[in-house]
Amino acid sequence: MIVEIGHYALVLALALTLFQATVPLWGAIKRDSALVALGPYAAIAQLLLIGISFAALTHAYLGSDFSVANVYQNSHTLKPLIYKWSGVWGNHEGSMLLWVLILALFGAGVAIFSRNLPDDILGATLAVQAMIAAAFLAFLLFASNPFLRLAPAPFEGRDLNPILQDPGLAIHPPLLYLGYVGYSIVFSFAAGALIVGRIDAAFARMLRPWNLVAWITLTLGIAMGSYWAYYELGWGGYWFWDPVENASLMPWLTGTALLHSAIVMEKREALKIWTILLAIITFSLSLLGTFLVRSGVLTSVHAFAVDPERGLFILIILIAFIGGSFTLFALRARAMESGGLFAPVSREGALVLNNLFLAVASLAVLVGTLYPLALEGVTGQKISVGPPFFNLTVVPLMLPLFVAIPFGQRLAWKRGDLLGVTQRMGLAIGLSFIATLIAAYYIGRGPALAIVAIGLGIFILLASLDEIRERAMRGGTSGALRRLIGLPRTFVATALAHAGVGIMVIGIAFTAFEKEAILSMKPGESVKLGEYTLTLRGIAPYTGPNYTSTVARFSVHDGTREVAELRPAKRVYIGRQMPTSEVGRHRVGFSEVYVAIGETSDGAHVDLRAYWKPFVTLIWLGPALMALAGLLSLTDRRLRVGAPRVAARRPERLEPAE
Amino acid sequence: MTLWIAIVVLTVGAAALALLPLLRPRRSRSSLEHAVQFYESRRQELERQVAAGLISESERAASEAEQARRLLAIGRQQQAAEEQGHDAAFRRKMAALLLLLGLPLLSIPIYLRTGTPNFPDQPIASRVAPNGDAEMAQALQRIELHLASNPNDARGFEVIAPAYMRLGRFQDAAFAYRRVIAISGETAERLADLGEALIAAQNGIVSAEAKEAFLKAVALDPSFAKARFYIALATEQDGDAAGAVQKLQDLSASLPEGPGKMRVEAELDRFRAEGKAPARPQSGPQSEAGRALSALPADERAKAIEGMVESLAARLSTQGGSFEEWQRLIQARVVLNQRDKAATALAEARKALGDAARAELDRLATSLDLKGTP
Known part of the structure; x- marks a missing residue:
């Protein structure tokens, strides 16, 4: 009965979203605050209903209720409890249920924190959010219902994909979804503002916390997915330009651009049209990502729902929302007056530069991801666009952007002084030059470009952080501490986030210096990896609770003594006969020794790939710091105003153009 | 019944929650009011920045002038738009009606279409049924656990494979038969069992792997009926209906009377009904009807x-x-x-x-x- 209650709650939520999609909007247009006030309560009721539904499905999973087809297909009584639990969203139907749950969570979030929102925007925003929810609830109920029943109920389920039996699965998809779906509320705000025709700094201020939340979670979700691929799939890489990864990277790039352009809009009333456009594009790309992953048009590890009918359904949703919002945008574009003017060399100008590069990079990823699909659709020819394409397009776009980060951060609003900024960065530039030389000395020989990239990373890191010192010291050492404490948290957050970029760049640059060995070894043999020597001690079978595995035992020697023993393994899960790798890793500071084994055909040899990966963990620590900085910025609820720098000579020319 | 009580409670609860603000109206915040407050706090923030020594007095003044201009513009905009409707009471009634009627009228028919009311939950723990199925499930679990730690126990896989077949877990059954073959070697019987499981897993289609298993089985024991039967079906699926009929007839002729022969004959009857085989040559009440039919x-x-x-x-x-x-x-x-x-x-x-x-x-x-x- 609990399952059926969950099913009904989902249907009821659909009916309620239709109400929420119309009545508050009506109120917003008629400026009737009583009607608008119905919106927040409907949003909260919607969250409760979908929550009940999700809880009912979880209950069915935990109790191994195989009369629910979804549980039968994706669970097993022998599965450890945590994977029964994470199995709820480890499949198509369940993950879509999580999708709408998060959608409702954001809607209710706006409802709860709505006290400071004006009636018209609140009503329109909640209505648009409800429209999105209605579309996806309909998709869930009519095209991928997780509550379909089986009679007679089987006595055992079909297990879960063993690759997905990992703690990473418990956290990675929900985080990624929080980010993806988080941009829905950003979109709803933008569409709402377009509907009521109120696009100004106050709107950017309302948008800020939601924009930040979506960005933080998407950043963490992508970083965690990358880390998971690194240690679970056993390929040793951190980013593969897999279409599913690209699908999450595209909204991240435009979302990052949005984060920056919204600052300009909030502080300076400029870039309004562009900000609204970015909000629409970012969510459109999130929807596109959902479509790519869910429709099965892409063949990849992630596309577990290979069903053209579902793909068509999502495609229709996609076209309706993107088309609708762009039409709305076209209708309102003329009503949006442009805000304050600014010189090309200014904080605004730097942020426009940032936006340009991020948007073009996102476009490059989009082309690289969709071009093979389009080509296959038109000519039937199958090609694959791999890392070389992306490395040649996205990387050159990112490099100038990275160089510009510390400069842009220091430029004044309205008109900046590039020379002065460079002078102020003298210390940071000098220090990073010395640090790079030291690093180059220790590395010894290597590709010059990679050393330049390491230098760039160090420069971003030091120059970003140095601004904090610089600001505190401005006007002498006396009172420096007071000024340091008085610094807005958003300012510190900017410096930290940019430092995170620097850390990530250093980590990526160091991959050029990794040592790799791919070979077949017998027990007793050794292989050298940089300063470390890896010796195969033995191969032994091992039997786990629901798998059998072959474990290889390696000792790691650093020249003077044995520092670690690694036990990488190849597992075969009995339920599905699917092999998975368990890699062996030994961490030294930020660096790692990494071993993954392959087949052991004759029992005497083992095929393996071993790496020495210097500073590899920086690749994920950087984004983690970026997300942390976002969190810090989120705690700063102060208003942000960009005071324009007054021109020295002709103040009468300062009029902001209206 | 309990389900319907729950449905009523959910529906009424959701409607009541959503309509709550009609009883306790929200404090209205017009856009202008919001804008005034917003720019006021921006002014305060600028002052705070001046006090903290982050910006200069002239910067503050320039910024404040900008703020004032913005606020004026919004004020003009709002004044033009501000028209309070007089039919607020009507709208409230409409909204309430829409919700109270719309919610059940929409959701209950949809649920009746997609849902399965009166279908009880069946968590595995509650399924200690009198019919022995649950005991079998438990026994199965014990064997599975045992096999997980003893993957070379052929006897265990031999026991569990038919059980999987009965439960409809054909993939697992095929896996178990493969293990048996891998551990104890090929016999015609085991190969045919594997083939049968593979066919069941493919919804009756004889895959290449299954066919290969049957061919091997026949090579080991040329008179093995089950394997020959499925090879005949595979022949049909390859598009050679006549060859399939020939094989089935040969097989039927070699079998003694019994369930095996009846199964083969039933298959031949199907061929005849589909017009792929000539009607049965002998006479008899059944085949007379069949002949009349095929005419x-x-x-x-x-x-x-x-x-x-x-x-x-x-x-x-x-x-x-x-x-x-x-x-x-x-x-x-x-x-x-x-x-x-x-x-x-x-x-x-x-x-x-x-x-x-x-x-x-x-x-x-x-x-x-x-x-x-x-």
Whole structure:
């Protein structure tokens, strides 16, 4: 009965979203605050209903209720409890249920924190959010219902994909979804503002916390997915330009651009049209990502729902929302007056530069991801666009952007002084030059470009952080501490986030210096990896609770003594006969020794790939710091105003153009 | 009943929660009010920045001038738009009506279409049923656990494979048979079992792997009937109906009277009904009807077959019948592509035959991929 209650709650939520999609909007247009006030309560009721539904499905999973087809297909009584639990969203139907749950969570979030929102925007925003929810609830109920029943109920389920039996699965998809779906509320705000025709700094201020939340979670979700691929799939890489990864990277790039352009809009009333456009594009790309992953048009590890009918359904949703919002945008574009003017060399100008590069990079990823699909659709020819394409397009776009980060951060609003900024960065530039030389000395020989990239990373890191010192010291050492404490948290957050970029760049640059060995070894043999020597001690079978595995035992020697023993393994899960790798890793500071084994055909040899990966963990620590900085910025609820720098000579020319 | 109480509570609760603000109105915040407050706090923030020494007095003044201009612009905009409607009460009533009527009128019909009310939860722990199925599930679990730690125990896999087949877990059964073969070697019997599991897993299609298993089995034991039977079916699926009939007839001729021969003959009957094989040469009441049937034009033949099936259905539902008769009816329904009626017939058969034929009916339902009502 609990399952059926969950099913009904989902249907009821659909009916309620239709109400929420119309009545508050009506109120917003008629400026009737009583009607608008119905919106927040409907949003909260919607969250409760979908929550009940999700809880009912979880209950069915935990109790191994195989009369629910979804549980039968994706669970097993022998599965450890945590994977029964994470199995709820480890499949198509369940993950879509999580999708709408998060959608409702954001809607209710706006409802709860709505006290400071004006009636018209609140009503329109909640209505648009409800429209999105209605579309996806309909998709869930009519095209991928997780509550379909089986009679007679089987006595055992079909297990879960063993690759997905990992703690990473418990956290990675929900985080990624929080980010993806988080941009829905950003979109709803933008569409709402377009509907009521109120696009100004106050709107950017309302948008800020939601924009930040979506960005933080998407950043963490992508970083965690990358880390998971690194240690679970056993390929040793951190980013593969897999279409599913690209699908999450595209909204991240435009979302990052949005984060920056919204600052300009909030502080300076400029870039309004562009900000609204970015909000629409970012969510459109999130929807596109959902479509790519869910429709099965892409063949990849992630596309577990290979069903053209579902793909068509999502495609229709996609076209309706993107088309609708762009039409709305076209209708309102003329009503949006442009805000304050600014010189090309200014904080605004730097942020426009940032936006340009991020948007073009996102476009490059989009082309690289969709071009093979389009080509296959038109000519039937199958090609694959791999890392070389992306490395040649996205990387050159990112490099100038990275160089510009510390400069842009220091430029004044309205008109900046590039020379002065460079002078102020003298210390940071000098220090990073010395640090790079030291690093180059220790590395010894290597590709010059990679050393330049390491230098760039160090420069971003030091120059970003140095601004904090610089600001505190401005006007002498006396009172420096007071000024340091008085610094807005958003300012510190900017410096930290940019430092995170620097850390990530250093980590990526160091991959050029990794040592790799791919070979077949017998027990007793050794292989050298940089300063470390890896010796195969033995191969032994091992039997786990629901798998059998072959474990290889390696000792790691650093020249003077044995520092670690690694036990990488190849597992075969009995339920599905699917092999998975368990890699062996030994961490030294930020660096790692990494071993993954392959087949052991004759029992005497083992095929393996071993790496020495210097500073590899920086690749994920950087984004983690970026997300942390976002969190810090989120705690700063102060208003942000960009005071324009007054021109020295002709103040009468300062009029902001209206 | 409890479910319907829950449905009423949910519906009324959701409607009540959403309509709550009509009783306790929200403090209205017009856009202008919001904008004034927003720019006021921006002014305060600028002052704070001046006090903290972050910006200069002249910067503050320039910024404040900008703020003032913005606020004026918004004020003008708002004034033009600010028109309070007089029909607020009407709108409130409409909204309430929309919710109170719309919610149940939409959601209950949709739920009745997509949902399965009165279908109880069946968590595995509660399924300690009197019929021994649960005991079997527990036994199965014990064997699975045992095999997980002793993957080379051929006997265990031999025991568990038929159990998997009975439960419809054909993939697992195929895996178990493969293990048995890998551990204890190939015999005709084991290969044929593996092939059968593979076919069941593919919904009756003889895959290349399955065919290979049967060919190996026949190579080991040329007289092995089961393997020859499936090879004949594979021949049919390869498009060679005549060859398949030939193989089935040879097989039938080599078999003694018994269930095995009946199964082969039933298959040959199917070929005849589909017009892929010549009518049976010997005479007999059954084949006379068959000959008469095959002489009819195609559409009349279909009608005649349907008529026969309907009369069989009518007879069975009024007078009852043996398991074989029910089986014939259900299979005929499936062949005629009347899956709904097949399911109904299955349910009727369950009722009519009771516990005695339960296992056989289960097996039949699984092999035809039918869901019966519980």
